[in-house]
Amino acid sequence: DAGITQSPRHKVTETGTPVTLRCHQTENHRYMYWYRQDPGHGLRLIHYSYGVKDTDKGEVSDGYSVSRSKTEDFLLTLESATSSQTSVYFCATTTGGDGYTFGSGTRLTVV
Template structure:
């Protein structure tokens, strides 16, 4: 499996502050994804990337931005955190064989 590391694992932040979550992969895969997980909703796609500096929106992208300046790193930024963005965030990569591998998640609480 591809090595995926998310940081931080847990974060508590105040409403209105910017927050950046990091996803790092060690396998040089092209596609990377950010999902959020909320009870009753499963996982929903926020943004994805198909290469360095190539990103696009998913179904719940409002209030989020992403950047990918290197193949191995995919950053998710909450420009001004709101309580509705309290969630568990998962990064994922898709492999050439068609499989998807997920990171361990970041639990974000906005107070």
């Protein structure tokens, strides 16, 4: 969807390094989310935001932090990447109650 873009699309990083993934939306949506998708686990919520500087933890937040300084940008940071954080990361937005719009995903490999 052209309204939400994730960067980078692919990244390989070493264990112990910090990594930041970016989500950018042009729809002025209030709610933004970070999910990770893993085989056998489906999509799991990492963190979400309900406004600028308003964020909260999801189901699997350990090892991750987020920031939202502008409505359009939601950053996900892995403080010190571990192999268990190898995954596909999806950003999503919603207007609230009518389904998500997802980005195309970031495939992260931690070696």
